[in-house]
Amino acid sequence: MSRLAIAFALVTSLTTSVFASSAGAQFARPPAAQVELRAEARMPMRYLDRAVLRAKLLERRAQNLAHFRAYQKKGTFPANTFLEGELNVWVDDFGNICAAASIIKASGNVELVKRVGDETNFIRLGDVEQGPLMDWMLTSGFTKEEIVAIQRPMAYIGDERQQLNRPFQLAETERLKKLYKTVERSLLKGQKKSIELAVTRLMQNPDLAWKLLDS
Structure with a gap:
């Protein structure tokens, strides 16, 4: 065999070996998406602990109950x-807010309370199903039913532009005080029963639950 033929054979052999090695490496390497999935699988998953969430909601409930008592005392x-x-x-028209609004405001949601007053001043919280107010209710430690009970409707006491019924206004204040008590x-x-219901409902919204726990 001539030197030229021998050289050609060696080059061909080396080239084939390199391509085989490269191809083997490619076939041995998993797809990028699979690598990402494996990486995610190694990341620790977060599980909502009912006991931890209950403790947080009990803390919120105690705070909001204190706000409610302060409102009554005022x-x-x-x-x-x-x-x-x-x-x-x-x-x-005098700037006085209802019990529910007072609790929400005292919990730090000043702008939310103002926006509700500006946009839907006669809102019934029992009709709310989503949005910031619903999120607050779910994380308040109270059930929605309890918050509806706190948000008592007010009896008509007259038109301030004409003449208010002062005796009736005083009577209405006393009526509300008794109702709040x-x-x-x-x-x-x-x-005990309400906090379990509050926990169950919040666990159905994991993102909101984690937001509460991380706050």
Whole structure:
């Protein structure tokens, strides 16, 4: 065999070996997507612990109950000068806010309370199903039913532009004070059952639950 033929054979052999090695490496390497999935699988997964979430909601409940008591002690409630009969008034023309709004504001949601007053002043929290108010209710430590009980509608006391019925206004204030005391007793009596319901509902919204736990 000539030297040229021998050289050609060696080059061909080396080239084939290199390509075989390269191809083998490619076939041995898993696809990029599979590598990413394996990396994700190695990352620790976060599991909602019911006991931890319950403790956090109990903490929130205690704080909001204290806010509710402070509101009762102050004894200044919004006046329904808008519509005859009973009406949920978020904030009246004198700047007084309802019990639910007061608790939400005291928990740090000042802008939310203002926005609700500006946009939907006669809102009924029982009708709320989503959005910031619903998120607050779910993380408040109260059940939605309890918050609805706190948000009492106000009786009409007259039109401020004409003449308010002062005796009736005083009577309405006393009526609300008694109602709030009744609600507070109910909150204390039903706490064990209510907190479990609050935990169950919040666990159905994991993102919101983690947001609460991480706060």
